[in-house]
Amino acid sequence: MASQKSFESAVNSIRTFLSARPPYYNGTYPVSPEQLTLFYGSNGSNANRINLAKATPQELGKLEAACQLATFGVNNENVYDESYRKAGKMDFADFATSFDVEDSDLLNLVDHGLLEGDDEQRAIKLELYKLNVYGKGSFFRAHKDTPRSETMFGSLVIVFPTPHEGGEFILRDKEHEWEVDLAKSISESAQQPCVSYAAFFSDVEHEVRMVTSGYRVTLTYNLYFAPVGIMPCPTVSTLAPYEQTLAQALYEIVTNDAVLPDGGYLGIGLRHMYPVEEGTDVTDFRNYLKGPDAALGRVLSALGLSWNVRVFYRKVDSREYLHSRIVDLSKWGQMCCDVIHAIMRRSGAELVQHVHIYGTRKSFYGCSCLDWSEDSEEIQETKYVQLAEVTDLKDNISQVQLYVMYGNEPTVSYAYVKLCIAVDLPFLGARSINRLQVQ
Incomplete structure (x- = not known):
């Protein structure tokens, strides 16, 4: 029989294993200028076109103006409160982008970076959720992504290379906190143009700090596990x-x-x-x-x-x-x-x-x-x-x-x-x- 000291060490090893790895994965991904074209419009209006690799402040301001006010969910209701969330949103039916995540290697990077072991080989179902525009003074306080099904496990946020400062992405899990500056990741990337991204488990609390200048333009995807077949016993x-x-x-x-x-x-x-x-x-x-x-x-x-x-x-x-x-x-x-x-x-x-x-x-x-x-x-x-x-x-x-x-x-x-x-x-x-x- 093992000593109590070695036994307690084994218990601590399990606790450490469960908490050691950060619950997110981030990086940059190179794209061509053509992949950064965005088309948008709603309610029968003429479609607008913007290239997010070289968008002017005026073009980005027009995009922000075309957005709806972003609400958030509380107590089973949609609530608009600028003290908690200030941003613009556009539903996926009102825009189209030439950047196809599913046709790129980005999803494989997310798969291997966020998931572990045999799960790295599992198919991920991707669901485009929304486009958000954070202008100067915009933010989103701490929240968790709304669960939509038992198979939803995470979210993927893609940040376009539009010039902005602030808007740092903060993630929290129990007593741990991580700050991810996705705008800085783009500016420091050796591969240009590029987008930055963060994938994280949906139960992790996160927030977007206030944008102090420019426009932060993002796409958000919901991540689901695809149905599993018969898997070999490890x-x-x-x-x-x-x-x-x-x-x-x-x-x-x-x-x-x-x-x-x-x-x-x-x-x-x-x-x-x-x-x-x-x-x-x-x-x-x-x-x-x-x-x-x-x-x-x-x-x-x-x-x-x-x-x-x-x-x-x-x-x-x-x-x-x-x-x-x-x-x-x-x-x-x-x-x-x-x-x-x-x-x-x-x-x-x-x-x-x-x-x-x-x-x-x-x-x-x-x-x-x-x-x-x-x-x-x-x-x-x-x-x-x-x-x-x-x-x-x-x-x-x-x-x-x-x-x-x-x-x-x-x-x-x-x-x-x-x-x-x-x-x-x-x-x-x-x-x-x-x-x-x-x-």
Whole structure:
């Protein structure tokens, strides 16, 4: 059995792996002057033409004037508030550009730069969303992109080489912050003309700082995972080098005799948030995990471990559950704990009891664990499953309600929540782990 010191080191390695890589990828991409031609017009007006490689301030001012005022989504409504967002927008039906992202190598760069491991080979579906013009004094305060489906995983912003200052792109993920000056990237690029770009996961908070001069012209695309076919099961030997480090840490944990000797779940909180609505089967995200979350799933499969995506409900009337579905508990009001428990159990939730990862039982919050029989209204005892928390499992009680959320569009049903991976460990005598060849 490994020492507690080496065991804690393995746990820390997993936490570091999930948080180490920035949740975005940016760069510049060379284009020809002809690819920077933009046509625009709406409501039956004559089409206008502008070349963004050599546009004059007057031409850019005309483009800005042709835009609508950019709104944002809050509490399922479109809101215009210049204290939060000041910019112009143009819907994709009102413009056309000669720069075709899908016909360029840019999407491959984004694929390899943002995604990891086998996901780098996955097809990405690209959806043109909007054109935005940020003139002097324009900005967009911190927000997250509005989730549109369970397969949407990110956004791609392309900045054209129109002269401007300010408008830095800021991304935040927990305690980390990154500043990306896309205008500076263009001016410093050895390849001219070019566009700059930033691709990022859609649950990452971001903002556009105030433009102090000129015009910042951007295209935004939504990024979706294409449907997956039958994918080969990874093996330890086929893992990428950086995934081997994660495999070593997980191997040390699951082969430790002190970890769930009687069986149970290892709970690993995922780094990214995922778009759900009430009733969503979160196990579908097994095929749509993002970045390090996807790498975690590949490593678990390579080790031969049984795992799936779950939503964790902490202290629901003093009980805790793992569930494969999203349940909006807010609509049930102030019901007694046994009624809530019956609702959760009948919908398929598993009652869990926390134990420390190194084998020490945690205190269990709860009244008597009772359930209603399916065949009668009798109340009967319910067993719980032990859950050892490897990384922080976020409380999703408030998150699964429809709540006020600032985004680039209003949302009616989808909201971001934190999910986890539950690794189903048998009792020690039945546990079989693929052997890890230590490098």
